[in-house]
Amino acid sequence: GQNIDQPTEMTATEGAIVQINCTYQTSGFNGLFWYQQHAGEAPTFLSYNVLDGLEEKGRFSSFLSRSKGYSYLLLKELQMKDSASYLCVPQDSNYQLIWGAGTKLIIKP
Amino acid sequence: GAVVSQHPSWVICKSGTSVKIECRSLDFQATTMFWYRQFPKQSLMLMATSNEGSKATYEQGVEKDKFLINHASLTLSTLTVTSAHPEDSSFYICSARMVGESSPLHFGNGTRLTVT
Secondary structure, rough: OEEEOOOOOEEEEEEOOOOEEEEEEEEEEEEEEEEEEOOOOOOOEEEEEOOOEEEEEOOOOEEEOOOEEEEEEOOOOOOHHHHHEEEEEEEEEOOEEEOOOOOOEEEEE | OOOOEEEEEEEEOOOOOOEEEEEEEEOOOOOOOEEEOOOOOOOOOEEEEEEEEOEEEEEOOOOOOOOOEEEEEEEEEEEEEOOHHHHHEEEEEEEEOOOOOHHHHHHOEEEEEEEE
């Protein structure tokens, strides 16, 4: 079966750094997306990884290890507006996106 | 960047009536659009894949006669919830992606449907 494992909830402090880990099992693999979803809103695209390594985009970075079925999203210089759910979304061999419940990130002042 | 527009943002309807939701790709052509549903504190659930000029592909457990999808052009897909019931109350979100396996899904703003 296809499966995604992320922490249900994390708490971090404004200005700090937080790493959200994700492990996945899919039928084949064609890259992995990270999305941000604020409460009551639709998801917005953050990053895409298809090769092993780190992709940096401003305050956000995403890492992938295909052999380990592992990815993480790193958020630096946290701001209150970063409070949201973060979704690790692998793409299987049929290019279907596999959605989990994500990680709810709470930022405290 | 790719923009997907969804309308209406929210709708309240009475049980037994039908509701139509529109999804438009504003700056690109989308031969395929995706319709999702999300209940509170749950993950996105793919309902169906809308294909321009042909029948939609529905996920297991989704009633095609209840959730009518029409993809009449390369920029417009509609979802009609027929004979709505309170249990259909949910957040419906459409999405589309440009050509290419690395192209992300871009989402509309979603439609919050409340059936009374």
